[in-house]
Amino acid sequence: IADRAQCAAVDLLDQTRLPESLTRCVCETLPQLHDAIRRLVVRGAPAIGIAAAYGVTLTPIESSDSLETARTKWIDAIEYLATSRPTAVNLFWALDRMRAIVESPESVSPELESMEATAKGASSVESLRVSLVAEAIRIHEDDRAMCRSIGRHGSGRLAECRNVLTHCNAGGLATSTFGTALAPIYYLHEHGKTLHVYADETRPLLQGARLTAWELAQAGVPVTVITDSMAGGLMRQGHVDAIIVGADRIAANGDAANKIGTYPLAVLAHYHRIPFYVAAPTNTFDLALASGDLIPIEQRDGEEVRCPGGPSGRTMVPENVDVINPAFDVTPAELITAIITERGVIESPNVDKIAAHCGSPIANEVG
Amino acid sequence: IADRAQCAAVDLLDQTRLPESLTRCVCETLPQLHDAIRRLVVRGAPAIGIAAAYGVTLTPIESSDSLETARTKWIDAIEYLATSRPTAVNLFWALDRMRAIVESPESVSPELESMEATAKGASSVESLRVSLVAEAIRIHEDDRAMCRSIGRHGSGRLAECRNVLTHCNAGGLATSTFGTALAPIYYLHEHGKTLHVYADETRPLLQGARLTAWELAQAGVPVTVITDSMAGGLMRQGHVDAIIVGADRIAANGDAANKIGTYPLAVLAHYHRIPFYVAAPTNTFDLALASGDLIPIEQRDGEEVRCPGGPSGRTMVPENVDVINPAFDVTPAELITAIITERGVIESPNVDKIAAHCGSPIANEVG
Secondary structure: OEOOOOOOOEEEEOHHHOOOOOOEEEEOOHHHHHHHHHOOOOOOHHHHHHHHHHHHOOOOOOOOOOHHHHHHHHHHHHHHHOOOOOOOHHHHHHHHHHHHHHHOOOOOOHHHHHHHHHOOOOOHHHHHHHHHHHHHHHHHHHHHHHHHHHHHHHHHHHOOOOEEEEOOOOOHHHOOOOOOOOHHHHHHHHOOOOOEEEEEOOOOOOHHHHHHHHHHHHHOOOEEEEOHHHHHHHHHOOOOOEEEEOOOEEEOOOOEEEEOOHHHHHHHHHHHOOOEEEEOOHHHEEOOOOOHHHOOOOEOOOHHHHOOOOOOOOOOOOOOOEEOOEOEEEEOHHHOOEEEEOOEEEEOOOHHHHHHHHHOOOOOOOO | OEOOOOOOOEEEEOHHHOOOOOOEEEEOOHHHHHHHHHOOOOOOHHHHHHHHHHHHOOOOOOOOOOHHHHHHHHHHHHHHHOOOOOOOHHHHHHHHHHHHHHHOOOOOOHHHHHHHHHOOOOOHHHHHHHHHHHHHHHHHHHHHHHHHHHHHHHHHHHOOOOEEEEOOOOOHHHOOOOOOOOHHHHHHHHOOOOOEEEEEOOOOOOHHHHHHHHHHHHHOOOEEEEOHHHHHHHHHOOOOOEEEEOOOEEEOOOOEEEEOOHHHHHHHHHHHOOOEEEEOOHHHEEOOOOOHHHOOOOEOOOHHHHOOOOOOOOOOOOOOOEEOOEOEEEEOHHHOOEEEEOOEEEEOOOHHHHHHHHHOOOOOOOO
């Protein structure tokens, strides 16, 4: 994700084209960005939040717009972008931060104060626009710091492992940099301890095969891609020392929604007494939801199941046969060994520990 | 599988082309049939055995060949066909039946006796050839009867279910007709009780999406295809009443090798207290192997993992990244609720029960 001084566009790496092609997808309008999120051009809970925050700054504001008109347009844009995907809470968290700026222009940021000093006579609309850009950049920068901190906190848990299994992509491509689930692996790699990673291919959209494998290989971390169905057999053979995944939303009790196929891994880890870690920034917690049963689960187009080779590929399911395509499943807290956030590690997560963790002061390296 | 009176060819339905295209693959030579088994044109443990039995009759025998020369050629053909795939024991079982005919020509079958009566002066080579064809046909017919009997024995276990989950294809396409795992479902459907089936797509080669979905839909049984990663979530939601799968080889203690991805289903079934059934003819037992750890597991070409849409489809794994592709995994007996054979049901299978079952007289409707 690249930000522009002019905020004329949000510049994304088109993840649907990886690993064959490094193609940019430049979104100049709100519908383009909405579509990019919906089609998974940009995906991964934190990255969706960052993209949406920048997306708000694409709102077409006329120079003649009154402050009230401009605010309405920005709020409309926030509500429109919130409809792009339903499960990852980071999207709503980032949009809520942008909404707070729109609704409270009096909370002037340091950046805005200095910019205002050099921009005498700028209208209050223009001031607000500058504040929104500053907030989007701050969301982006905060994410970088959170990922690095997750890496540091998680590294102790994986330091003794040789083989770690992950699902989907919760790496640099899912965040600003470094990732969440992959952050401890990158952190250890930087510090001279390189693990071997088994990457579940992650049907239907193969983010593990296409994205996790690509970014780990780029970083020099050895990686082996397996079909999702192979993970259990590897665990039985003793080839998996730990499992680490990201999360799209975590309820107040620690139940975690993540890419479809995460829950069976947690059951398999439990059966084989393998630690199962969820790595996510604290903005992934949705403390308004008592349990994971309340997390809305996105149902995606069945074509993703019917055509494993992509939209132009061979249709593998007979036409007259139904498919289902839930994009996420929910792993109950009791199957999670620990949740790793930028603030530290929540061992055997439950409602009290999570409330205390989220209320605790943020770690030094963040904010 | 169609047999020809002349034994000039083995006529197979090319299962690699399903569900788009009903294409025949006619094998006129041993290498063609070997290749058809290796490429999964014909697949499914019982069907491989039947195809290989007919395949032996393709051995090129010259009219000038002595009995000894012809026998050597047939034995060579049997040994060659045995190298086509390593895991399914039915292949070796069927070839052993053919070998017994080659090596014991004095064990003249009733069919041969009647044919000999009308074929005065036929050479002993010709007699043996006729015996081999008769034996292949008998293997084929025995399989039909075994499948129907498995259907009957298994039907009681599924009669109270509404939703049954299966993996890979252990249906009519994997056998002569009716299948093994799908046999109880077809049996119940014939008797007015229609279940809904969840078919795991079964990566990498998608036999569930392509074959199980196709044949159940043809038969009028409602079926929904899911990615392999969705099965756990469905079980958690209470949408799966039982799991039934086939087997490629079962050790003396009841450990069962089946398509990769079967073992994690058994663990998930155990965790959710859902019955997990293995349906297979008794020729699937390999009593020479004490446990499943001794079952050889075929490792297949990584391209099957790299290209989910088939050989001409998009490559989803970066070139410099490794993949693995074990075709089977082993489910330990303690995770199997019951094994259903043509002779009956082995509850909580173990070495003693299996030995007794295999030594018991075969059920009336078979043989």
